[in-house]
Amino acid sequence: MSEKIMVCVSACLMGEKVRYDGSHKHSHLLTDILGPYLEYVPVCPEVGCGMPIPREALRLVGNDIEHPRLVTQKTGIDHTEKMQSWVRTELERLAGFDLCGFIFMPKSPSSGMERVKVYNDKGFPVAKGVGVFARMFMERFPLLPVEENGRLHDPGLRENFIRRLFVMQRWRDMFITGKTLGSLVEFHTRHKYMIMSQSPEMYSSMGKLVAAGKQWDMDELFEEYFSQLTSALTLKATVSKNVNVLMHIMGYFKRDLTGDEKQELLEIIENYKEGHVPLIVPITLLNHYVRMYKQEYLAGQWYLHPHPIELKLLNHV
Numbered sequence: 005m006s007e008k009i010m011v012c013v014s015a016c017l018m019g020e021k022v023r024y025d026g027s028h029k030h031s032h033l034l035t036d037i038l039g040p041y042l043e044y045v046p047v048c049p050e051v052g053c054g055m056p057i058p059r060e061a062l063r064l065v066g067n068d069i070e071h072p073r074l075v076t077q078k079t080g081i082d083h084t085e086k087m088q089s090w091v092r093t094e095l096e097r098l099a100g101f102d103l104c105g106f107i108f109m110p111k112s113p114s115s116g117m118e119r120v121k122v123y124n125d126k127g128f129p130v131a132k133g134v135g136v137f138a139r140m141f142m143e144r145f146p147l148l149p150v151e152e153n154g155r156l157h158d159p160g161l162r163e164n165f166i167r168r169l170f171v172m173q174r175w176r177d178m179f180i181t182g183k184t185l186g187s188l189v190e191f192h193t194r195h196k197y198m199i200m201s202q203s204p205e206m207y208s209s210m211g212k213l214v215a216a217g218k219q220w221d222m223d224e225l226f227e228e229y230f231s232q233l234t235s236a237l238t239l240k241a242t243v244s245k246n247v248n249v250l251m252h253i254m255g256y257f258k259r260d261l262t263g264d265e266k267q268e269l270l271e272i273i274e275n276y277k278e279g280h281v282p283l284i285v286p287i288t289l290l291n292h293y294v295r296m297y298k299q300e301y302l303a304g305q306w307y308l309h310p311h312p313i314e315l316k317l318l319n320h321v
């Protein structure tokens with residue numbers, strides 16, 4: 005796998021003093037905890053399109069919730085066209101990176117990816133919209149994982165987003181050896197239990213797609229598979245779906261484990277189901293048996309080690 009995962013990020017979250025008042029919104033989660041694994045490409049659309057620091061604060065204004073205007077709060081100067089023109093050029097620049105995702109600054113009229121206040125002409129908030137830059141980015145790269153910094157403090161959302169980044173990195177790495185049906189089959193095989201933990205139905209649908217792969221044009225096959233993979237991974241992995249997967253994996257050891265070992269594993273899975281222990285507990289025990297009984301197939305399953313253990317992302321879900 006490539007060294008670090010390349011992720012675009014709102015520049016103020018990196019500690020850059022680019023906000024309207026000359027301040028920053030440094031996120032220690034991004035720099036100190038995730039920093040060792042992610043390579044950031046910081047972007048500040050307001051400074052990028054030529055606005056000074058400090059500057060008058062902006063907000064979204066208008067009745068068209070899909071296309072509100074980007075306007076200065078007090079003087080009412082409309083910067084929409086200026087911003088859009090710069091974003092079009094910037095998106096072409098960003099397309100040149102092997103980006104695996106974007107972490108946006110919440111609530112910003114330029115960078116907020118959801119729930120950004122939209123005001124009417126009289127200055128009252130009347131709706132929730134999307135920042136001008138964030139909207140254009142997500143339209144240009146609809147399948148890239150995106151998240152807001154604030155939501156990353158929720159353990160479940162953080163785990164899901166980071167897992168998607170690592171999947172994206174593996175997806176990109178697969179292309180290094182070329183787009184072949186064989187590499188797609190291997191990718192699908194190694195992600196079997198991860199996809200099942202999100203959606204058994206999607207796993208089945210993707211399996212049929214791969215099985216019929218010889219009938220497809222290779223580019224179209226990869227495109228369709230990736231679209232389905234993205235849909236599956238954005239679904240919520242529930243406790244019951246994880247329990248289903250854990251029981252499936254346990255089935256591989258039915259001839260290896262003693263009665264006591266089976267009982268212990270079942271109790272741990274039950275404890276996870278009841279919310280007494282996090283997912284890392286049954287996963288750790290299963291990984292122990294994978295090593296002990298040399299289960300090669302399971303050793304390759306990304307579900308059992310979706311991201312570096314140091315991130316402790318399975319300790320809270």
Ligand code: SF4
Nearest residue numbers: 015016023048112115
């Ligand atoms: S929210 Fe976006 S536009 Fe505002 S300062 Fe941060 S990076 Fe710049």
